[in-house]
Amino acid sequence: MELQFEFLEGMPKYISIYEQLKEKIITKQLRPNEKLPSKRKLAEQLNVSIQTVQNAYEQLLSEGYLYSIERSGYFIAEYNEDWLQAPVAKKPAIQIAEERQVYNLKNGQVDPEAFPYKIWQKLYKRQLEAHPVHNSSWQGELPLRNEITEYLHMARGIACDPEQIFIYSGTQQQLQALCIFFGKIPVAMEEPGFFRADAVFKQLNYEIEYVKIDDSGASIPSKKVKLYYVTPAHQFPLGAVMSMERKVQLLQWAKEVDAYLIEDDYDAEFRYKGLPIPPLSHLDQLERVIYFGTFSKTLIPSIRMSYMVLPKSLAAEFRHFYQHQKPTVSRIDQLVVAEFMHSGYYAKHIEKMRTLYRKKRKTLLEVLQTYLPAEFNIFGDTAGLHVIIQLPEWLEEKRAVELALEMGIAIDPVSKYYQTTTPQNLVMIGFGAIPLEKIHPVIQTLADGWLQSR
Numbered sequence: 001m002e003l004q005f006e007f008l009e010g011m012p013k014y015i016s017i018y019e020q021l022k023e024k025i026i027t028k029q030l031r032p033n034e035k036l037p038s039k040r041k042l043a044e045q046l047n048v049s050i051q052t053v054q055n056a057y058e059q060l061l062s063e064g065y066l067y068s069i070e071r072s073g074y075f076i077a078e079y080n081e082d083w084l085q086a087p088v089a090k091k092p093a094i095q096i097a098e099e100r101q102v103y104n105l106k107n108g109q110v111d112p113e114a115f116p117y118k119i120w121q122k123l124y125k126r127q128l129e130a131h132p133v134h135n136s137s138w139q140g141e142l143p144l145r146n147e148i149t150e151y152l153h154m155a156r157g158i159a160c161d162p163e164q165i166f167i168y169s170g171t172q173q174q175l176q177a178l179c180i181f182f183g184k185i186p187v188a189m190e191e192p193g194f195f196r197a198d199a200v201f202k203q204l205n206y207e208i209e210y211v212k213i214d215d216s217g218a219s220i221p222s223k224k225v226k227l228y229y230v231t232p233a234h235q236f237p238l239g240a241v242m243s244m245e246r247k248v249q250l251l252q253w254a255k256e257v258d259a260y261l262i263e264d265d266y267d268a269e270f271r272y273k274g275l276p277i278p279p280l281s282h283l284d285q286l287e288r289v290i291y292f293g294t295f296s297k298t299l300i301p302s303i304r305m306s307y308m309v310l311p312k313s314l315a316a317e318f319r320h321f322y323q324h325q326k327p328t329v330s331r332i333d334q335l336v337v338a339e340f341m342h343s344g345y346y347a348k349h350i351e352k353m354r355t356l357y358r359k360k361r362k363t364l365l366e367v368l369q370t371y372l373p374a375e376f377n378i379f380g381d382t383a384g385l386h387v388i389i390q391l392p393e394w395l396e397e398k399r400a401v402e403l404a405l406e407m408g409i410a411i412d413p414v415s416k417y418y419q420t421t422t423p424q425n426l427v428m429i430g431f432g433a434i435p436l437e438k439i440h441p442v443i444q445t446l447a448d449g450w451l452q453s454r
Contacts, residue, residue, distance in 0.1 A: 263280045413426075
């Protein structure tokens, strides 16, 4: 097979190969099960390195356009048009961002082009045709709670039943509901920590203890509190992983002071080093952990759906407390997510995104290490969709963010996640939203701009 490629100036060669091969697959120029040239043969034909061809093949493999057979090579996969990415022209918000030439490197963003919009539309249409005109139970649709129960058991090792699960329209909403249930109580949260959780506590005029984190994760509060908000698997925002010893200490502390740990497992699906980190809830035999999960990272944030798993000792009382509550999430949306999970699409989508984000993370780290000197310390990259950069003394956080925006690159300062101190030398670089092929030129531009400002 003789394949023809054109290499555009300024675009990495592996991206050119990837893009043009994908186009040939989508337009049926390459047929299903057709064998591609070996990496070595295509590299020789194009006068590029074998690694360049391998990078292109692996990206196509991760997106499902190819499959490989050991010792036989790479083959064209059966192309399922339901997984065709939605055209960019249909998403005005993305068009506007491109017109302004602002690249989104902010934290917590997902890749908008990788979501299976056609499958979602098909499932949504099916649910609409079933005429689900009535509201859900305020606790959430039972089919969805059943699917979440099964998913948590398989993916996170959490034993729970559907009666312990409550569906909400976001982390803040379920945290607020939980706080109202407990009443006027003292609380604690990590320092630094999720500022939206802090906002809920402040809106309720709670007494808040900000607990410093260390290499083992969130420390033990010094005061007696009722709720302690923590992110054990991937501390937000600095990325520490809570040690097993610290987890045991926290569970024992919670028992002794009659407190509950709110475990926000916000991005547990995306871990890149070592085995998945077992959640606190997996270890909890004392019923002291309230588990928070979300679909914002695994699907798309605009769906606005999260869930809370209460200990059995709290679930019945919580349900009774809110017996007159109306649901906060559309019944149709819940049923679509339930079917998406039940049909196996959810597991496939997570695996696809895990592979894509792993590739993005690797590319980001390589480019950062290539263009930034060692005085820029990079950490917090073992999981999730962002990394932290500790800036050198000559570049303050505020100036780094301003310079980035002047270059059309949006990044996050880390100081906003601190409440008692204000460090001025940390920024956050997210890689969820930016296209893979843009990471190299955008990070090179960012690095050049920072270094030239010295």
